[in-house]
Amino acid sequence: MTAGRGPTAGPTPARGGICAVVLAAGEGRRLRPLTEHLPKALCPVGNVALLDRALDRLRGLGFAGPATVAVNACYLGDQVVRHVGARAWLSVEPGDPLGTSGGLAHLRDWIDGRDVLVGNADAYLSDPALPPGPDIAALLAGWDGRTVRLLGRPAQDPAEPDTFGGHRFAGFSLLPWARVRDLPVEVSELVRTVWRPAEAAGELEVVDYRGTFLDTGTPGDYLAANLHAAGGGSLVHRTATVTGRYERAVIGAGALVRGSVGRVVVWPGGVVEAEERLTDAVRVGRTLTVAAAN
Template identity: 75%
Template sequence: MDVCAVVLAAGEGTRLRPLTGRLPKALCPVGNVPLLDRALDRLAGLGLAGPRRVAVNACYLGDQVVAHAGGRAHLSVEPGDPLGTAGGLGNLRDWIAGRGVLVGNADAYLADPDAPPGPDVAALLDGWDGRSVRLLGQPAADPAAPGTFSGHVFVGFSLLPWRLVRDLPAAFGDLVRSVWRPAEAAGALTVVPYRGTFYDTGTPADYLAANLHAAGAGSLVDPTATVTGRLARSVVGAGAVVRGAATRVVVWPGATVGPEERLTDAIRAGTDLTVPAGSPSRGRPDRANL
């Protein structure tokens, strides 16, 4: 069955401000790898690569997303404000052209301990009938909570049939109300369990937690970074300089931690921006354009 993929990367990342005042959310690094690259690598692991098979939508700071994606994907630049998760697909209707669509949120961090970076999503495609809707999900702490599907929370990837995509307008809308809930009511939605680690990275706390997971038990330091201070469970990007102390900190590429600074549970960008991180939260569906 012919399937294409769309990475939703148009959102403003309002919950990550002021970090997303400098970079679009899709290019924020997790484990020193931009989120968009993680999504494209994951799809490539499924055999979905190149501008005929993969599309990326862009809007907020879209020139940065376009330049970064380059020729690796078909690019759909939305004018004005982001069109939302459903509108973004509607805007790509002519490109999708009759195919099923594997849709991934750019801000989804997934880590399968057995088979990264792609085969963990392959379960969505396995045995698909081409007509039903599939969501990748994890059991919810409260199975009856709003935003759950069959007692699961959505973890970033869904599989949609062409019959439900072809009529989506290129106007603002979200997949929850436009596709997922109607399919659920019709008995045409299936949740595929995902047993790996998931963070949606949309808040500073979840973004930090995803970075620390990517770093493992210690710290992850780019070979071009300079660290002369104290480092504990932190991620340090390319060209960054850490002369002070950093504990559970993400230091963005090119950022600096001065010799007198003591940072804990935070994200540092540049020389002057420090964003504190609170406690991680559980995911909420369809937040790719927030």
């Protein structure tokens, strides 16, 4: 296994030989009760759905439309299907979510011999030096078409069991068709079926991501991603009504804030009444408040 920044220039595989998949089928159990209202992929970060951030990043690399981009759905899948519309091929999994590996296997006929750039819908990435798309282009640049590539960030403890060459996975991977074609359509994860076997074979490469990465899997990380998207200040949607005080807040479309909020995300349509003082929390509707301190 090799690890490093990865090439930023040089030949890339022909675009016709690669497709992209955004994994958006999961239940987001660690983010409950927020994900009892929306699938995690549609939870807003900086007033933009996480899934839209992933699709925008792929569009920045030239992947757009149902011929080259697919989205899988399962948990609250009807919401994902309506949200995506005609922007991508939709793979709706029956029953419970199939996991990252099973979900990819369920798309085998659509992938149809192509290599696959796979992104997790819940990954929040931001590089101040590069716009979405170019910020992860090193995953594709100079690729030999054989190795498995992972986007990674240096781990605080390189000895952690979930690391790869001292890096933690940062939301996107590049997989050759040879590693995808025989995946079983069953509940399974790519870390077990593809990444670790490739690592054992010396065919795994980690490409450094120098920006910020958060997996948004917990309320604390979800809040942190929103505050990062706000750039140290606040984001207030133009249709929100705010008569109270706010500091380092993200306030969604149609929200009404009469009270005081600090380090708070108010979801679209959320209400904070005049007598309320919210800190380190996410407000959904009028009454649901999810504590989100790290």
